[in-house]
Amino acid sequence: MKAIFAVAGLAITMAVTAYGMAPTTAAAVKTVKLQLVKFGEDNALLRPEGLENWVFLGTTMGMTYFADEPDPTRPGLFSSVFIAPEAYEHFERMGTFADGTVFVKVVRETVGEEGGFFMGDELGIEVHVKDRQRFPKHGYNFYFFPAGVNEASAMPEDNACVACHAENAAYDNVFTQFYPKMHQRLQ
Numbered sequence: 001m002k003a004i005f006a007v008a009g010l011a012i013t014m015a016v017t018a019y020g021m022a023p024t025t026a027a028a029v030k031t032v033k034l035q036l037v038k039f040g041e042d043n044a045l046l047r048p049e050g051l052e053n054w055v056f057l058g059t060t061m062g063m064t065y066f067a068d069e070p071d072p073t074r075p076g077l078f079s080s081v082f083i084a085p086e087a088y089e090h091f092e093r094m095g096t097f098a099d100g101t102v103f104v105k106v107v108r109e110t111v112g113e114e115g116g117f118f119m120g121d122e123l124g125i126e127v128h129v130k131d132r133q134r135f136p137k138h139g140y141n142f143y144f145f146p147a148g149v150n151e152a153s154a155m156p157e158d159n160a161c162v163a164c165h166a167e168n169a170a171y172d173n174v175f176t177q178f179y180p181k182m183h184q185r186l187q
């Protein structure tokens with residue numbers, strides 16, 4: 001009787017393996033894959049929707065990617081960074097970025113008035129997408145949408161955006177050092 005059960009058990013294991021399903025031990029480890037944005041052909045990205053409800057992470061002012069030094073006499077642009085709510089929930093719970101996590105940086109003109117500066121027109125948005133299947137080399141990539149543009153092509157996997165983020169960002173290629181809530185969660 002015992003022998004029959006053992007053989008039956010083996011047959012089931014083999015059938016599962018033959019269909020390419022995960023063995024039972026690995027099945028217990030649930031991998032999270034968030035679907036937060038829509039893609040077109042060749043990993044092109046459609047402009048993320050519902051940004052007004054995303055979680056605000058932080059704003060920087062006057063940062064330039066390519067000039068040597070920001071000009072202290074001019075305020076430069078405002079960059080505000082947001083994360084999709086579901087991705088933020090996962091981060092809060094686990095302290096990691098789930099596959100499918102999306103960040104958006106909204107770049108706006110700075111309008112100056114005596115006594116302060118405020119945000120002017122949107123110049124464009126930049127997007128950081130974590131997706132190991134689409135971007136097998138680094139596991140993430142970037143997109144740029146000038147204002148009014150609704151679809152952006154994926155950049156080659158090695159690009160200037162990846163190079164700076166990989167080198168300087170504090171956590172998993174994200175600049176968490178400039179996002180106070182995230183920085184705190186990671187302490």
Ligand code: HEC
Pocket residue numbers: 060063064065066079081103104105126127128142143144160161162164165169173174175176178
């Ligand atoms: C020279 C360094 C540098 C380069 C190059 C760079 N970034 Fe960033 N990026 C930053 C910094 C610093 C931040 C932190 C937020 C801020 O200051 O605006 C940031 C934040 C971001 C964020 C918010 C999420 C995150 O990962 O922290 C996005 C999205 C982003 N960058 C997109 C891009 C895109 C798209 C490109 C290429 C066109 C790019 N970046 C190139 C330095 C860089």
